[in-house]
Every structure is written in structure tokens, then in C-alpha cells.
Amino acid sequence: MSEEVIYVHNLVKKFGSFTANDSLSFEVYGGEIFGFLGANGAGKTTALRILSGLSKPTSGDVNVAGFDAYRQTEQIKKNIGYMCQKFSLYEDLTVKENIVLYGGIYGMSKALIRERLTELLAKLRFQEYENRIISDLPLGLRQKLAFSVAVLHEPKIVFLDEPTGGVDPITRRQFWEMIYETAERGITVFVTTHYMDEAEYCDRISIMSEGRIVALDTPSNLKKQYNAENVEEVFIKIARPVPS
Amino acid sequence: MKRFLGFVKKEFLHIFRDYRTLFILFGIPAAQILIFGFAVSTDIKNAGIAILDLSHDEITQQLTDKIISSGFFKKTDNLLHYNDIDNTFKRGKTKAVIIFEKDFGKKLISEGKANLSIIADGSEPNTATLVTNYTMAIVNDFTKSFAGPVPNNSLRINPEVKMFYNPNLKSHYMFVPGVITLILILICALMTSVTITREKEFGTMEVLLVSPLRPIQIILGKVMPYFILSFVNVILIIALSWFVFALPVKGSMLLLLAESMLYILMSLTLGILISTVSSNMQQAIFISLIGLMLPTVLLSGFIFPIENMPKVYDFVSMILPPRYFIVIIKNIMIKGTGLLFIWKETLILTIMTMVFIGLSVRNFKIRLE
Numbered sequence: 001m002s003e004e005v006i007y008v009h010n011l012v013k014k015f016g017s018f019t020a021n022d023s024l025s026f027e028v029y030g031g032e033i034f035g036f037l038g039a040n041g042a043g044k045t046t047a048l049r050i051l052s053g054l055s056k057p058t059s060g061d062v063n064v065a066g067f068d069a070y071r072q073t074e075q076i077k078k079n080i081g082y083m084c085q086k087f088s089l090y091e092d093l094t095v096k097e098n099i100v101l102y103g104g105i106y107g108m109s110k111a112l113i114r115e116r117l118t119e120l121l122a123k124l125r126f127q128e129y130e131n132r133i134i135s136d137l138p139l140g141l142r143q144k145l146a147f148s149v150a151v152l153h154e155p156k157i158v159f160l161d162e163p164t165g166g167v168d169p170i171t172r173r174q175f176w177e178m179i180y181e182t183a184e185r186g187i188t189v190f191v192t193t194h195y196m197d198e199a200e201y202c203d204r205i206s207i208m209s210e211g212r213i214v215a216l217d218t219p220s221n222l223k224k225q226y227n228a229e230n231v232e233e234v235f236i237k238i239a240r241p242v243p244s
Numbered sequence: 245m246k247r248f249l250g251f252v253k254k255e256f257l258h259i260f261r262d263y264r265t266l267f268i269l270f271g272i273p274a275a276q277i278l279i280f281g282f283a284v285s286t287d288i289k290n291a292g293i294a295i296l297d298l299s300h301d302e303i304t305q306q307l308t309d310k311i312i313s314s315g316f317f318k319k320t321d322n323l324l325h326y327n328d329i330d331n332t333f334k335r336g337k338t339k340a341v342i343i344f345e346k347d348f349g350k351k352l353i354s355e356g357k358a359n360l361s362i363i364a365d366g367s368e369p370n371t372a373t374l375v376t377n378y379t380m381a382i383v384n385d386f387t388k389s390f391a392g393p394v395p396n397n398s399l400r401i402n403p404e405v406k407m408f409y410n411p412n413l414k415s416h417y418m419f420v421p422g423v424i425t426l427i428l429i430l431i432c433a434l435m436t437s438v439t440i441t442r443e444k445e446f447g448t449m450e451v452l453l454v455s456p457l458r459p460i461q462i463i464l465g466k467v468m469p470y471f472i473l474s475f476v477n478v479i480l481i482i483a484l485s486w487f488v489f490a491l492p493v494k495g496s497m498l499l500l501l502a503e504s505m506l507y508i509l510m511s512l513t514l515g516i517l518i519s520t521v522s523s524n525m526q527q528a529i530f531i532s533l534i535g536l537m538l539p540t541v542l543l544s545g546f547i548f549p550i551e552n553m554p555k556v557y558d559f560v561s562m563i564l565p566p567r568y569f570i571v572i573i574k575n576i577m578i579k580g581t582g583l584l585f586i587w588k589e590t591l592i593l594t595i596m597t598m599v600f601i602g603l604s605v606r607n608f609k610i611r612l613e
Contacts, residue, residue, distance in 0.1 A: 053454070088446075088451040092261050092262065093258075106247075106456060159454075
């Protein structure tokens, strides 16, 4: 197994008397696709915000891309990419302008941006769209582009917060192909999702419930352990235990 | 710094690509100045006036001519009867009726005294007051110049009225500073609050916050273009009022521009504050328009003098930044005063700016948590 890129030990995050994250502990390794599951309100978003340097933990050790989540949030931000469920490109700017903007924000040189842009357009067979405004593009294309922009600066980790919400199955499939490709390049993919079939694609998944991680393993191990057909069954067994 | 400039450039792209934003930024101010300057003029020009002359002599004819030729009035009607007065007002063209009593000229010569009535259309109180004042002034003037054969031995005091700073009482002197005040706060606050809430709504704010850009850079980058464009706007409005209404800037142009910058800054921070308390664009627009436009028009002293308001409104208007800027800009543009007379207002605006910045930073931090 390759080196750890995310190390979390006994992470606690409290808002007043409410404990959103209750002593979470896990590691994520380089090049891994790590699925972060949980019902709404289970504490996923809170954990994600801490990992991406947006908020600080109440206690516990958190280390992302080799940087401390208490003191080195600026360093963390430079080394991660992020794509959220809401659409994250500027709709009134062209494909090229969006890429130049984000490249600039991440401190990339003009030559490098130019190079990546050409590469990217060729890979996505996107050339004719270079100077088109985002709102003219079909949703599937936009989604792929948003993902490409999130990893434009070759971060160590990319966080995907429900990236495939509202997308048709074919695009979702293509999207996951891109995720695999990215992971093969050595970029760690940390993804939250509601789609249980997507969870099957992950190397390992963790399932959160009421602020705690209640399961963490590969999808096949979890299925064995809970004697389930698929991850959805595992999830239902864990997240909503049948009252006995 | 390079990151920041790229971000500012993107904000300019947003503005120049959206013709609605451009229109709000530059179209509305120009339109407002022209509309307020021409249409909402409180000066009298060619007000309709009807004459009911029951005397028909040389003197009533002379006085009528003098009134009509003054340039303020035009004659709409010659009435024959008292009964016609109501009708002529109802037709709407006539703002006032002047009635000469029977044997007006004869009485004036023989008794040194004659009566005329001015009946004005009271359904438009402002115009009515103006029309009667203007008419009385003309009549007084006529009486003085009328060399009657009867020596006038009654004691008379002749007040000579002069309007300092604005000898012709042009209403542009009041509207141009008011419109600048209104437009700047509206546009700056509206635009910044909308542009920031738009990022929130589209989810791009999340991405920006996760990026290496610092929150302060994000806010500055969003506000900077509007600061520059609003400043261009001020210059445009001053130029427009100079060319169209020949309204000069009596005081220091430099001081005026510096004070405008302060006011723009204040309005932008107010916009940021609004964006931190509103969750979507509609809310931001609503707060900016209703919360700023009405109080500015009604309570800032733009149209209605604060001195004449009930004390309560006076207190309310104290928290309105436009109230202070109107004083500043009127002083500089029309009276030509220097900083010495407006330092208090300047200080208040500066403090308000700081308070808005403080509150925004606090709200922003709470949101991030």
C-alpha cells in the first residue's frame, strides 16, 4: 500500500453542545478512491469541510497531504482540488476563460495553463468548444469539464462532494471512467455520494451515521461481513438498524 | 498577487458580458440625471394661466401683457364668467386664474387701490404655491413701476430677496447632488450584494473558498471592479450635469472626487454586509432596493428637508449614510466649501464604513464556521 495522504485520528467537531463528528479515525492512501457515505445529517459535510481546510477541528489529529488541519490550512488548500454538487464553473465565461481563471487561482504559469488546456481539450474531444460559453454546453460536458478543472493543477487529493447529482446514467458512467483514470495518475479521489451503485466502484468505503464512522472496508469485505448482496443493503443494515 | 489579478479580470468579464449589469451601471445613472433634471423640474416654465378681466381697460391689459411676457406663464384662456373657473381648471391646462375686478383701472387711478384675485389649482400644491408667488412678484413689480397720479404716501418696506449660491433657484442644484447620492449607494450596494450572493447561489463560492485565495482576496476581487466603475460613473455624472445643465463644481474637484471615493467605499461595504445576511439574489435585491432606495429618497434630505420632519424621522435619518453625503456634496458643488466645513460628515461616513467592514467580517466568519 502506498503512503497515507489523509490521516485522521480521533477527530471531533462540536458546534456548541452538538457533536457533528464524534472521534473519527481513518486513513486514505495515495491513488485510492475513497467513498464517504452516510445519510443526510450524518456529519459528512462537516468532515469534508475540515479536510478541505474550510473549518478547524475541535480536537484530534488531522493531516491532509502532509499538512496539519489546524495551522496549515493554506498549504492544504494548495494541494487539493474540489468539486461540489452544485455546479462550479462560471456559466457566463467560456471554457478557456474558466480554465485560465482556475489555473491562475492555483498559481499555475501561463505556459502550463496553455499546455494543460490543449491537452484537456484534446482528451475530451472538446476543441471546438474552447471559446464557447459554459451555459451553451450540455450538462454532461459541463460536469466532465468541472472535474477536469478540479484536477487541473494536479493536486494530491481531489474532493468530490456528490459530483454526479442530477446526471444521466451514461454520463455518470463516463464520469467514473474519468475518476479511475485520475486515480491511476496517482491522485487520491475522496468522493461522497448518495448512489450506492457508485459506492461499489470505490476501493474502500466508509459509512457514517450520527457523527461516527460505523463501517470502513472494501465494498466486497463489507458485503461479506454483513451478508449482503450489494452495498445498498449494507448501508440500509447499518444506517437504519431494524428495531428489535 | 497574480492570482488576485486573474480573479479581478474574471469579475470584469462578468460585468461586460452581461448587458443588464452594464445598463444598470451606466444607463440608469444617465437616465436618472436627465429625468430628474428635466422632468421633475420644480421651476415654472410656461405654466398655463387664464384671465378673467371684468374691467377691460388699458391697465389690466398692460398687467396681463407683463405677466404673459414674463416667460413663466402662457395664457390658456380668456374667461368671461366666474362660472368658467371650475371648468377651465378641470380641463387641466390652467394652473391659475387671475381675476381683475370691475373698473380695476379706474379705481387704481382714482383711489390708488384696486383688487385682483389669484385663484390657483390647489390639487397640485407645489405648483400652486410657485405660480401664486411668481404672479405676486410680477404684480408687485408692476405696482412699483406704475407711476400713478396719486402720490403714494403710505409707509412701505421693500424687501429685496436674493438667493445666494443659486440666484435663479434652479432645481438642478438640488437634484444633481441628490441623484449622485442616491445612485451611488443603490448601484454599489445592489451590485456588490448581488454579485457575491450569485457566487453563493451557483456554488462557485464554495470552490473559491476551498481554493488558495484568501477570503479577503475574494471579497476585494469582487468589489474592486465595482469601485473603479462607480468612480467612472461619478465623473460621468458630474460631466453630464456640467454639459447639460451647466452646473459647475464650485469647490475643489479633488475634494469632491475624494469624498465620492469614500462614499463609494462605504456603499460597497454596505453591499458586502447585505450579501452576508441574504441567502439568495432576490433577497439581496430586495434589501438593497427597498431598504436603501426609499429611505434615501424620503429621509435623507434629498427632496424633503430634514429640518421640517418630525423629530422621529430626524433620528431615523441619522443612521442613513446618504444624509451626510448629500450635505458634503452640496457644500462642495454648490457652495464651494472646503473640508473645514464638512469634516464632521466625512468622519461619520468613515466610521460607518469601518462598522460595515467589521460587521461583514464577523458575519463572514460565522458563515464559514
